[in-house]
Amino acid sequence: MTANAGPRGLAKGLHRALLLVLAAAFLLPLLWMVAASLQPQGKALEYGMFQFPEGLHPENYPQALAQMGGFGRLLLNTTLLTLACIAGQLFCCSLAGYAFARLRFPGRDGLFLLVLATMMLPPQVLAIPQFLFFRQLGLIDTFYPLILPTVLGGAPFFIFLFRQYFLTLPVELAEAARVDGCGFFGTYFRIMLPLAKPVVGTVAIFTFLATWNDFWAPLIYLNSEDKQTLSLALASFNQSYRVAVEWLMAGSSVILAPCALVYFLTQGWFLRGVRLSGKG
Amino acid sequence: MKRLSLFLFPIFLLQFWLGTAFSSFAFATAQAQLPATEDQDPVVLRVMVHERWFDGFRYLEQTAQEFERSHPGVRVEIQSSASAAGGQDKVKFVLAGRLPVDVTWIDITEFAAFLQEDVLLDLQEYFDRDPNWRPEDYFPQILDAIRNFDGHLYGLPSTFTPYVMYVNQSLLAQEGLAQPADDWTWKDLKRVARAVTRDLDEDGEADQWGISITQWLQALSPWIWQNGGRFLDENGRCALAEKEAIEAVDFLVDLLHREKLSSRDATFEAQLTFGAFQAGKTAFYGPVGYWETYRFKDIGRLQWDWPQAMGWQPTLQKGVGEQRKWQLPEVEGAWAAQSYAVQDRQALQQVLAARLAGFRNGRIGESEMMQSVGGGKHPLTLFRQRGDLEAADGRLWPDWMYLAGLLQTEPGWVLAELFGPGEAIAGLESGFRQSLAQAEVQGFRWDVMPLPRGKETATAVAMRFYVVPKTSRHPQLAYEFVRALAGDTMQAGLARIGNGVPGLKRAALSRDFLKPTVPPHRERVFLDVLENARFMPVEVNWREIEKQTKAVFEDAIRLGRRSAEEVCVEAAALANETLDRERWLLQRPPLPRSWFLYAQYSPAALFLLWFLSRRLRSKDRLAAREERAAWWFLTPWVLGFLLFLAGPALVSAILSFSEWSPVRDPDSARWLAGHQYQRLWQDGTFHDSLRITAYYAVFAVPLQLGLALLLALLLKPRFPGVGAFRTLFYLPTIISPVILGAVWRWLFAGKQGLEQGLFNQLLALFGIAGPDWLEDPVWVVPAFVLLSLWSVGAQMLVFLAGLQGVDPRLYEAARLDGAGAWARFRNVTLPAISPLLLFNLIMGLIQAFQVFAQAYVMTGGGPGNESRFLVLYLYEQGFRFLRMGYASTLAWVLFAVVLLLSLLILRSSSKWVHYAGAGR
Structure with missing residues (x-):
């Protein structure tokens, strides 16, 4: 991999300097968030950003979590929800992506355009009718409304990623499998899907991030105390002037941390997935 | 064939349920752990x-x-x-x-x-x-x-x-002014405000004001009522264009913009930031409700941690009593800090007697006198009876109330028991005076008082x-x-x-509310003004009228760019329009019964019909098998598309031609034909929101693309720590918009508050006085653009992936041809990633037009309508004003706009997007 800018000498110095400046700009709000979460109650705004005249107050963290109520339950709910969405997305989107890439049938390209067009429908158009639909099915205050629309049909972008990726795999591979007696599903499941690991990883991470942070759907659909999710619990003390900023920032940091970690550990995959899909 | 398909469809369904079986199972087990009540x-x-x-x-x-x-x-x-x-x-x-x-x-x-x-x-x-x-x-x-x-x-x-006025007594005293009596008038307010407003640092702008006027509609309503104005006349028409209302608004415009006696602070949305009042820079703050005491109550609060203050703790612990935590969970704040069960009453009496002597001589302040001493006896009941409270002289009662309250506290009744009520009151009174003097030292001795009177007396x-x-x-x-x-x-x-x-x-x-030790000392004001309380009109969509009126009024009151008369006339016209529409709605015909079910399921039904009746177009057996397999593969998506996209989209399309409240049954929807779409032409708020959204998109989208590309270029070469940098630049994208908005609201905090936000602190380093970002109609959209630049991670990632996919040989060739860095970028990199540029452009556009959560959290649409993005307006219509029909209309307009722009970009893309050789 040859770098196009070929940074050496002066160019290299410039490159690093620019990078550092931008990094600082991106980092500042995050640092502020963490710094504020360590200030004593009611003082985050009073003191300058990195001044701690009253020392650090890590007890904000347990307090903030206690305020959210039942942190263990929140974590379990959010994790289960996220896992369900990831599993569903991977299964449904890879199936559809494979069909669009490697199976021939009349109207395929038209249908694929339709898939892409659904990306443009603002979610707000659909929110209320979907809500009515789930109400009619009696599924309000369950996790289904949070999973089904996302998993089924809600992810044109992921279908697109899978399709593009499957297109890059040699056709001969599938044909060889067919010759060996594999059915369509067998070919997809045993030969092609294992080869699509980078995209699987990418879709999994994208889904993880989206579901983990989703606030809107849980707000509308979830109601019972025992079904709350992390971001919902956090948001519920966001708008309150009674709750200290310090707690809000502590809660935010806690929720952000696993996302940051997951992303950091998997970013190689991530990039490869996006890159390979972009090739087609 | 047909029969086979008929047979297959249930299996399709089964397959779909299998796909989600995992999740159902997971939740079934999660829910099973709860008691199945x-x-x-x-x-x-x-x-x-x-x-x-x-x-x-x-x-x-x-x-x-x-x-x-x-x-x-x-x-x-x-x-x-x-x-x-x-x-x-x-x-x-x-x-x-x-x-x-x-x-x-x-x-x-x-x-x-x-x-x-x-x-x-x-x-x-x-x-x-x-x-x-x-x-x-x-x-x-x-x-x-x-x-x-x-x-x-x-x-x-x-x-x-009720809404009252908060007053900074320290500031008044400092300026040598007496606090006006409770029956003060608008004139008094102006007089005092003039005397207080000053330019302390002589930079030509006032930095100490007479008042901070709150500006949401409920807070404005007392002014209008007090001047004899009203919101609705006897015929149910909006009466804001009447002379009385205009005069009242003009009085505020005068205070704020002509005489400049009020700080511009004090908007409800900005309540998280420190206000000018809390900073001790304005004498009055209001009209505002009781909730603000929550912010200020710790300022000037009497200190009850007497053991530390008096250095008594050891003596008491050893000689008098045994330390224990107060048991009652409801004892709040300072009360809960620590209390002492005193067993040796004689020792206590001696101590208290000595203390009281000092107290009388004025050597010991009240806070030191305020000792919580437990005991089984009930406090003095002397002042407790309601009759006494209500009989108290109107002029005297604040202090009396306060003292009565103190007497009800444990130190109070211990004192009374030791020295008799008369003595105790005298002692407490002098302590009270002293504590006020102490609060003075802090510069923020505050209290509440009734609103100044106009022609009438009223409050909200x-x-x-x-x-x-x-x-x-x-x-x-x-x-x-x-x-x-x-x-x-x-x-x-x-x-x-x-x-x-x-x-x-x-x-x-009771003492629970009248809290003697916590300011404000005159809680009773809240009860006294109640007899003049008025309520907003009881009209169906008052929320919407309130929002409209507030936005229009802001032009005059907050921004000072239009006259009181102009905004009052416009607000009245808008309100009447809304009122008329609401009444007209009731006369419209309903939609057919169960329309919702037909609309929701008809795409699925039509598809099923088509699917079952169609002939497999593929002639040979193998191709037919492949076609069937493809439909199997697509089943989850098709199901999702039909049930969660097509059905709801059809419902929403029908709703956009009707009106319906989401809390009611769908059958209550009423058919309006094209009315909702016609309304778009006259709806000023819609025009504003469209303009603002477009303005935002014009700047946000290209800047985002540029920054994302720059970051991708910087991160392309491998160097130590590149992974960390890539994570860092992506991180903001991971943060939920709700948190994002909350954090950035603080960063953008402007100059009116106690301290600058991070942004303005940074600007100050370069000698630039930053604007009041979220309060300034000029700067509020740029603030959102800045925020959007922070979350370009996804676009950066796409570019990065594209850059890594560029064939290195192309660069080699260019280098051999003697192309410089810019030429290589221009002729090799850009063409190679132009498809991704297109992709990011369209995605960026879609996102820019769907900005919602950030604005919702940060500004709520203000000032005026200057940050009421299209989706925010849509949300308000649908979920706050319960007008789901118009919300759907707005959603479809949004869809049309985005679709149109995307198509335009796609059409133009053939000129600038370069697809590498072999097909796409």
């Missing part, structure tokens, strides 16, 4: 009122426990009401979802809408049947506000608050009250729980934590 036995009462984080939550739990004890077999289940989405929105979702909630609470401003939507249970008959119901236990003005036109009572108050009242939705499965129990919520435990608890004025009279007249 459904509505059989015990009876479950579902209550959705205060939030879990709420300070007073323990009183709610306590009330629930008491209720369970007195109602065996009943379990009270407390659900979170998640106030995140503008407080009231969640209640609407719950009602809209037909969830079996038994007790919830609503805001008084929503009452009319909920009455109209017919979702609340009329509780009058339950009150009539209840032998223990005594209306006189509650403030009559408050109960009257919860009655419908027939005088039926629908609920009971939680806490309420904010309130929430407990109600029973019609969906309740146990109305009688629900009613009884409403009684309990408005009963002693809860009301006294709410009073104690300073949530508001309790609606229960005896709680409001």
